Amino acid sequence: MSNVIALHPVPRIADPDTRIAALIACFAQHRRSEEDVFWLKENAELLNILDCTGAAAWAGIGPRALLPHVEFYASAEARLAFFPQYYRFLLSMVLDLEDLGMPGETGARMAQSIAASAAPGAELSDLQRMEARRLLARRGVSGPADLGLEDRLRGFCARPGIFALPNKKAAYELTHIVFYLSEYGRRDPRLEAEALTSLHFAGNLAFLEQNSDLLAEVCIALRYAGELPPPLWTGWLSRETQLFHVETDPQGPLQDGYHDFLVCNWQLALAGEEPFRTPLESGRMRFDRSPRRMAPLRELSRALFTMKGRRSADWAVMRRRMEGALPPGVIDLLDLMARETAHFDAFFEGFARAGRA
Template identity: 60%
Template sequence: MTNIIQLTVPSRIPPLEARITALLGAFADHRRTGDDVFWLKENAELLNILECTGQSVAPEALARHAGFYADAVTRLEFFPQYYRFLLSMSLDLEDLGMPGNEAQRMVDFAAREGLAEAELSDLQRAEARRLMSRRGIDPVRDDGLNDRLRAFCARTATFALPNKKAAYELTHIVYYLSEYGRRDPDLPDEAIQSLHFAGLTAFLDQNADLVAEVCIALHYAGRTPPAVWTAWLEQETAAYGITADPSASLNDDYHEYLVCNWHQAVTGSALFRKPVCDDRLHFKSGARPQTVLRELSQAIYGLDRRSGDWGRMRPIMEPSLSPQARDVLSVAVNSSTLFDAYFEGFARAGRA
């Protein structure tokens, strides 16, 4: 009789908690210095993803921000213009397990000083409301704020055109209204259509960062994103290259990497699967076509007479596109049942 011995081969990927610990260390200590506003931005983004997806973070990982946390109230008092970053980090650190009550002191200070009243943008007021409400204070005395945000989302024509600023505002409105997936944002059907339009533009642009944000927003709105987008994001997330290099440029794809992994967590998949180390890291996305949206716009713009009817326009436009652009366009068309409605706005036929 032959005895078969089963060998347990250890995984070459450290456990998730260890990967999170290394990633927090890399952002806390190796990319930028703590007096750089971009340090605040990067670390706030990472902590927010960990908090809103319910990740377990080891005490020693949180301790990398012990110095920041101990000084957070003083920083806020001297740099109130950065109150949203400072509040976000402190709230998330506490909610992830950092012992202390500094965030409450900071929220109380921000309320006393009326910091949210300095915001001109409804979007920034909504963020301030979302942050400070986590410690029981609503700083925005405006019953109509949420209605205005929903009205912005419901203007579908805005999102049938390439407009990254508006698209990111759209996704963040959904995050704030839904409290990052904790409640129904009560969006009208037109807002869901706007998310699909923004996602189609982002997919045509092969912008994984924005496609991921749109898919997350759809999940938080209780809707299922197109399966094609989700599958593409999974493929792109697996394609990231991460290298440790003390001289690496910080002009990299870190934000796209974080958002794509956030999307992985929201869909129930494993996040931060790539091995990382507690060092200066450089994040690089995989190669992808970058000219599709431009080619499509140029093809439409060059026509003397154009129509918003995709069925009529497709055979006219496609011959002028590169094979790569035609392939991406074909996938986009089949990814959403709303493509025909999207193209009607994208073509701008009424302005020809």
């Protein structure tokens, strides 16, 4: 009996312009309908990443790649008039389309219309007010006067203790504040040293959780703040990005890892590597991250909680006490972080919650 070896051809990776055109078409035409607010969210996120990574240059994006959005662009002002509550999504998409090569001046008219309305002033959070200010400023339009807005946001960032404990909402707000203050890397966000420490703390938690989505955003924010993220993080993110499984499935569920896929490739682009280097088709794609092999954050939290009054803020002390209570892989990961990331001792001091019941 002879052995038959099945050969599986390696999928061909197209040129950058073809891949990005397929990605744009996928989100614009094949995943959701335009009446779905999540269509706005997904497309706004993709176009923003393409714009702020300079895809018009490295992928050669031009009007042809943007054809799937021609009808949206033509109807954007009518959509804004009928759906003013989505003004940030709508304006963001229009501005990015124009900056990527879509001919027209719709963005300037929309910015003027939005500034004249009450929408930016009605935002409840400083983060949303800053996003609105940044969007309007892209066409030279001023939003509502608020002289203390940026200082309040910087003050929030400069509280590292918040980010030494798991709080994804706060961590994502931290990264987005840096995005807006820096205009996505176009200017110095003028962060205090404590804010940079906050980013490192948030990154440590994301790495412990093996959360590539959040860690990629932290690395991007650090770069926009003028700091290089630890190679430990970026090396792991590069490997995770390569392990994404992209599948064309006309009927598949859309609760997938698309955002994780986008921000990991965004981080890759800022690190000087070629993003979205995977076979991409213009049909309905879903994006799945490789299965997680362990959950270090959960294991560490469980071990610390059970120790109660024996918790110490000193990592060296706690390492000895927890060594038998943690899987070897978790201890190895913590040792690696202690050696290769900034502010680890200060981070662990806050994370350990010594002296608390």
